Amino acid sequence: MLKRILGRTGLEVSVIGFGGIPIQRISREESEKLIVEAYKNGINFIDTARGYSVSEDYIGTALENNNLRSMMILATKSPAKDYASMKKEVETSLEMLRTDYIDLYQFHNVRNMDQLNVIMGDDGAYKALEEAKANGKIGHIGITCHSADVLMEALKMDEFETIQFPYNYIENQGEPVFEQAAKQNVGIICMKPIAGGAIEKGELSIQYILDNPNITVAIPGMDCIDQVVRNAAVGNDLKPVTAEGLELLENIKKELGDHFCRRCGYCLPCPQGIDIPTLFSFEGYYLRYNMSEWPQGRYDNLQKHASDCIECGLCESKCPYNLPIRDMLKHVKETFGQ
Ligand code: SF4
Ligand code: SF4
The missing domain is CATH 3.20.20.100 (NADP-dependent oxidoreductase domain)
Known part of the structure; x- marks a missing residue:
């Protein structure tokens, strides 16, 4: 090694x-x-x-x-x-x-x-x-x-x-x-x-x-x-x-890029107090790591959830990756039930 x-x-x-x-x-x-x-x-x-x-x-x-x-x-x-x-x-x-x-x-x-x-x-x-x-x-x-x-x-x-x-x-x-x-x-x-x-x-x-x-x-x-x-x-x-490997990675990036949160935190603070990157991170653990109990527990313990979003759009105007945060939060709500 x-x-x-x-x-x-x-x-x-x-x-x-x-x-x-x-x-x-x-x-x-x-x-x-x-x-x-x-x-x-x-x-x-x-x-x-x-x-x-x-x-x-x-x-x-x-x-x-x-x-x-x-x-x-x-x-x-x-x-x-x-x-x-x-x-x-x-x-x-x-x-x-x-x-x-x-x-x-x-x-x-x-x-x-x-x-x-x-x-x-x-x-x-x-x-x-x-x-x-x-x-x-x-x-x-x-x-x-x-x-x-x-x-x-x-x-x-x-x-x-x-x-x-x-x-x-x-x-x-x-x-x-x-x-x-x-x-x-x-x-x-x-x-x-x-x-x-x-x-x-x-x-x-x-x-x-x-x-x-x-x-x-x-x-x-x-x-x-x-x-x-x-x-x-x-x-x-x-x-x-x-070069072939790089091309593969580039294709993956293109596929994921539009909906992938880099956890940079530029979208914060949210006026509703939603910790946007943490919500996406927990959802990633839930869906991609094939874990449910641990992220669900941590999500439930948060003060604010995706369901608290009032869709003001402020976060989207600050996200350098132009992520559709409001839509993504709707998905988070579906995943965790609130
Ligand atoms: S759209 Fe939702 S998550 Fe984004 S800043 Fe407004 S309330 Fe917060
Ligand atoms: S600004 Fe965009 S990429 Fe950065 S944490 Fe917020 S949603 Fe994620």
Whole structure:
């Protein structure tokens, strides 16, 4: 497996990492088999999150039962913003992952500058991670985000050792951020390498991403052995994308482009308080990841739903991709029932 250095962390990670979202829909035993298979196929990087329900727990079991902890570089994340909450989250992650050390702990989905400023403030979560690092509980601190603008500001602070951002042939808005991160020797973890399952040619999509030398590791979500083997094979024999492959990706982009939300957040704020990109993201998990319970639960817990849209159209005037947001929200309403 080809390996790259994860920026200033110095960690040598396989270019294909194990994305821990989809194992929520399989059993503990099945996820254990997948992680062992990932290891056998040369994958040494696992990314999970406090927010992925049983994911940390399943991964912890798999690593413990198979003595794999020392063979894997482990990354997780929490949305906690204040010191006390983040301190607790780190302890919970350590317990769930059955380890006394997490290689990389990330701030999960920092949405805007207000959130970033809280995290970096006197009573902020950054202080908790710094402390955990000093106490040897975590190795490095990273940030995950869906907004290129916020991430660019975060890079200016020069406090993060890694960034995690969506990247694939359809969602390439992160490229200037990757350039900047690479200049600062910040490791770049690519989430959504197959656009949340929207790009059916998964291996080709991953190959395209890894053609970009700025990308350290792509973390496709996996929930079956066949996916693990196929994804790992890309990193085990990495070749540049051919002209034919690029044409295929371009065609996929054309098909999806008109209705594909890149989660850039430019459509916000909505006067009704609807978190538009999050709604589309949950729908993507529901439809394309073949999951229902987890996104349905998270959707139901939102304060505002697609049914709250009054069709004012303000969001559409701000979307740089000219998405028919109002129609798309009607679809979301049908999917989730409100
Ligand atoms: S059209 Fe709906 S979602 Fe868009 S801004 Fe208006 S109320 Fe919000
Ligand atoms: S709907 Fe448009 S503006 Fe809003 S997050 Fe998606 S791509 Fe960005």
